[in-house]
Amino acid sequence: MIEKNFEGVSVRWVIALKGEAEEIIKNYAMKRVATTPFPVYKNKDLDMWLILSGIGQLNAVAATSYLYVKSDASYNTIWINFGIVGSRNFKVGDLIQIDKITSSDFQDNYYPSPSAFKNNNIERCNLITVNKPEKLFENDGAYDMEGYGFFSFAKKIAPYELVSVLKIISDAPGTDLSKVDKHRVEILVSKKIQFIEKVLENLLDLQKILFLQLRDPKYFDEICLQKKFTFSQKVTLRKYLTQWQARFPLRNPLEEIGQRMTASQILKKFSDNLLR
Amino acid sequence: MVDTIYAEDEIIGTKKAQEIISKFRHAKVTSIKRFGEVFNPSNQNFRIQKTNPALILAKKQKGFVLDAPKGFGIGDQNNYYFSHMYNCLYDCSYCFLQGMYNSANYLVFVNFHDYQNEIEKTIKKHKEKKMTFFTGYDCDSLAMEPITNFINDFVPFFSRYKKALFEIRTKSINNTVFRKHDPLANCIVAYSLMPEALAQILDKKAPSVSARIKNMKYLANKGWRIGLRFDPLIYCSNWKAQYADLFANIFKEIKEENIHSVSLGSLRFPKSFFNKLLQYYPNSEELSFLRSNDKGIISYDQSIENEMNEYCRSELMKYSDARKFFSCG
Numbered sequence: 001m002i003e004k005n006f007e008g009v010s011v012r013w014v015i016a017l018k019g020e021a022e023e024i025i026k027n028y029a030m031k032r033v034a035t036t037p038f039p040v041y042k043n044k045d046l047d048m049w050l051i052l053s054g055i056g057q058l059n060a061v062a063a064t065s066y067l068y069v070k071s072d073a074s075y076n077t078i079w080i081n082f083g084i085v086g087s088r089n090f091k092v093g094d095l096i097q098i099d100k101i102t103s104s105d106f107q108d109n110y111y112p113s114p115s116a117f118k119n120n121n122i123e124r125c126n127l128i129t130v131n132k133p134e135k136l137f138e139n140d141g142a143y144d145m146e147g148y149g150f151f152s153f154a155k156k157i158a159p160y161e162l163v164s165v166l167k168i169i170s171d172a173p174g175t176d177l178s179k180v181d182k183h184r185v186e187i188l189v190s191k192k193i194q195f196i197e198k199v200l201e202n203l204l205d206l207q208k209i210l211f212l213q214l215r216d217p218k219y220f221d222e223i224c225l226q227k228k229f230t231f232s233q234k235v236t237l238r239k240y241l242t243q244w245q246a247r248f249p250l251r252n253p254l255e256e257i258g259q260r261m262t263a264s265q266i267l268k269k270f271s272d273n274l275l276r
Numbered sequence: 277m278v279d280t281i282y283a284e285d286e287i288i289g290t291k292k293a294q295e296i297i298s299k300f301r302h303a304k305v306t307s308i309k310r311f312g313e314v315f316n317p318s319n320q321n322f323r324i325q326k327t328n329p330a331l332i333l334a335k336k337q338k339g340f341v342l343d344a345p346k347g348f349g350i351g352d353q354n355n356y357y358f359s360h361m362y363n364c365l366y367d368c369s370y371c372f373l374q375g376m377y378n379s380a381n382y383l384v385f386v387n388f389h390d391y392q393n394e395i396e397k398t399i400k401k402h403k404e405k406k407m408t409f410f411t412g413y414d415c416d417s418l419a420m421e422p423i424t425n426f427i428n429d430f431v432p433f434f435s436r437y438k439k440a441l442f443e444i445r446t447k448s449i450n451n452t453v454f455r456k457h458d459p460l461a462n463c464i465v466a467y468s469l470m471p472e473a474l475a476q477i478l479d480k481k482a483p484s485v486s487a488r489i490k491n492m493k494y495l496a497n498k499g500w501r502i503g504l505r506f507d508p509l510i511y512c513s514n515w516k517a518q519y520a521d522l523f524a525n526i527f528k529e530i531k532e533e534n535i536h537s538v539s540l541g542s543l544r545f546p547k548s549f550f551n552k553l554l555q556y557y558p559n560s561e562e563l564s565f566l567r568s569n570d571k572g573i574i575s576y577d578q579s580i581e582n583e584m585n586e587y588c589r590s591e592l593m594k595y596s597d598a599r600k601f602f603s604c605g
Binding site: 099100108109111113114115117118124126155156158159160161206209210212213214217239242243244245246247271274275 | 279280282304306308309313314317319320321323324325327328329330381551554555556558559560561563564565566567577
């Protein structure tokens with residue numbers, strides 16, 4: 001389960017249809033917080049949001065960017081595109097994690113980070129994003145209609161390692177697509193929910209590593225409140241305070257600051273102390 | 277060890293690529309057009325990738341042999357380096373690769389013959405001059421030997437060019453390959469070393485310093501020539517005693533005549549590399565002594581650098597001929 005008291009938790013789900021999202025919404029106790037232009041759901045206590053993008057790459061990109069802004073997602077946010085796919089080489093009901101994404105429209109390929117696959121024993125597969133439902137399945141892999149668009153945008157707003165595409169096989173060659181209805185999809189997802197949780201837990205572990213890398217050093221906010229620092233001075237202050245913490249863990253840098261000192265005098269004081 | 281392999285379409289069918297792939301029976305192999313698709317994207321996090329690095333097999337297209345930086349060398353007029361691999365099995369906190377690359381994945385260029393052709397051309401072009409070819413700066417070649425067979429391929433190659441020195445820079449204690457070949461007079465097995473206590477903190481996943489010394493002794497006794505590389509020198513509270521102990525321990529085990537060269541280098545980074553390192557290791561006391569100089573290079577204060585260099589040189593002179601000493605840049 002998600003560690004609620006860890007301040008860095010931040011998760012966004014981008015899912016095309018309600019049927020695909022229903023079990024995730026239930027499992028993570030999310031409630032609807034917006035209806036247009038896209039339905040958006042949110043967990044009350046956690047920074048976890050879900051958006052229903054609708055079908056297609058354009059919708060996936062639009063919804064991802066909309067959720068990015070609406071939910072004020074930080075750089076250190078996990079982004080997951082989840083949904084159903086068709087494949088000729090997997091069984092209906094299989095959960096797969098995508099390790100290569102190609103598009104019928106674009107030359108570039110994307111490769112979600114293997115860090116996200118570590119120890120989860122979930123089958124890995126390439127994804128081919130197409131513009132209309134696939135019936136021929138000419139190549140091995142999974143066919144969807146959103147993954148490429150989602151990933152092309154999500155990789156710009158979050159680290160590669162936190163962007164994941166997770167799919168469940170819903171159809172194979174010969175499947176009567178009219179029978180792949182909301183109820184059937186919900187059943188497929190519910191059977192795999194514990195594995196989906198596992199993928200998320202792994203991503204949360206990676207997020208923790210990043211959170212610790214990105215957070216400001218101790219006393220940074222207090223010192224910035226006391227004096228006016230320019231942007232580049234803040235960069236230097238951040239660096240000095242990080243070094244200070246490592247070198248003088250028992251010395252409070254606030255005690256080094258005299259009341260009348262300017263920002264540059266404070267930096268000089270820290271620099272002099274750190275020199276030897 | 278590796279559960280994901282990316283292989284360029286152009287080389288996936290080559291003998292070398294297949295040889296490497298066959299060593300990872302459980303890895304998922306994914307084909308790629310060019311290694312840059314996986315290795316180069318920005319927005320990747322080196323530290324996270326280091327938790328589960330993938331292996332990328334690719335073809336090097338150009339830049340097989342490069343000039344070594346000015347001032348870098350172990351006595352020869354011309355100095356070159358070449359890298360058949362980027363990134364390392366080990367995880368040393370001060371390693372510049374973390375600042376240099378976006379990715380921690382192991383990238384191996386499998387077209388060894390193209391490297392050998394270029395080295396051959398370079399040797400023939402400057403046949404009057406003495407030259408050294410360095411390897412193991414963008415990776416630890418010996419550590420990855422069981423996978424790549426790089427040294428197994430290059431030792432026989434360099435045996436044909438006696439005037440060209442071949443330096444293998446390493447922390448690995450793998451000596452299998454050196455048992456397979458006769459010692460080569462123009463091959464230096466150069467060990468990166470630092471005091472044990474520091475290595476325990478900083479040289480993560482690398483063999484202990486005592487194990488490295490033991491292996492150096494083994495190789496030296498077999499007839500291989502040894503290089504000692506104290507690069508970087510690391511400043512800490514009792515560095516003098518620690519380095520003095522280290523030197524004493526090395527020369528207690530290894531005869532001076534087996535030492536080809538000794539080099540010392542300071543800890544230095546371009547600013548952008550250092551900022552990344554500080555983000556990765558906010559609690560590192562060792563990084564807390566580093567400062568930016570006027571040229572945008574991060575290093576110890578000049579007085580610290582000088583003191584360390586002078587002290588270490590004078591300590592080393594107790595055991596070895598100063599003519600064997602060189603500076604790493």
